[in-house]
Amino acid sequence: MHDRRFSGGEALNGFVVKTFVQKFTVSTSRPGPRQWFFHERLRRLVPFPLVLAALVSLLPPPVPAADSTAGLESIEKSRSTHWAYQPINRTAPPVIKDPASSPAVIDRFILAQLEQRGFQPAPPAGAATLCRRLYFDLTGLPPSPEALAEFEKAAQADSVSAASQLVDRLLESPRFGEHFGRH
Numbered sequence: 001m002h003d004r005r006f007s008g009g010e011a012l013n014g015f016v017v018k019t020f021v022q023k024f025t026v027s028t029s030r031p032g033p034r035q036w037f038f039h040e041r042l043r044r045l046v047p048f049p050l051v052l053a054a055l056v057s058l059l060p061p062p063v064p065a066a067d068s069t070a071g072l073e074s075i076e077k078s079r080s081t082h083w084a085y086q087p088i089n090r091t092a093p094p095v096i097k098d099p100a101s102s103p104a105v106i107d108r109f110i111l112a113q114l115e116q117r118g119f120q121p122a123p124p125a126g127a128a129t130l131c132r133r134l135y136f137d138l139t140g141l142p143p144s145p146e147a148l149a150e151f152e153k154a155a156q157a158d159s160v161s162a163a164s165q166l167v168d169r170l171l172e173s174p175r176f177g178e179h180f181g182r183h
Contacts (some may be wrong), residue, residue: 014035095112096111097115101121127156127162128148130141130151135162138170138175138176139175139179
């Protein structure tokens with residue numbers, strides 16, 4: 001729909017003035033008296049080249065044209081400093097107070113940070129808690145009472161192998177696929 005109040009004057013001048021008014025005044029559904037006055041003043045009193053010069057002065061400064069090597073240099077610079085492009089370095093695990101408390105080498109990095117901050121690791125989870133955590137994580141369902149009793153009995157003999165066998169059994173279960181099929 002065409003607004004008659006903005007139709008006077010040269011088409012390009014009217015477009016520039018209308019754009020200027022819309023951009024730098026409060027926009028409403030219909031122009032208010034201040035917008036109307038501002039528009040008419042600009043349209044009647046200011047010649048088009050001055051309006052155009054005013055609008056151009058409001059534009060951001062032009063970005064200098066970059067030569068083709070500038071982009072490559074910035075990429076090479078980011079490759080030299082970004083962690084993903086650094087060569088893999090073998091680091092020795094930190095020394096901790098009780099090396100027997102960490103069965104895996106990666107745990108030493110965590111335990112060293114805990115010791116540095118004065119924290120103690122949480123005690124190992126009991127058999128029932130471990131079974132419930134594995135069931136919820138891998139199938140999204142709680143274990144049946146029979147499965148829980150079976151795991152507790154197996155964990156009394158050897159908790160590491162019992163947990164490993166339970167993880168293997170849950171990964172082979174169709175409930176595992178159903179649980180992760182939702183994602």
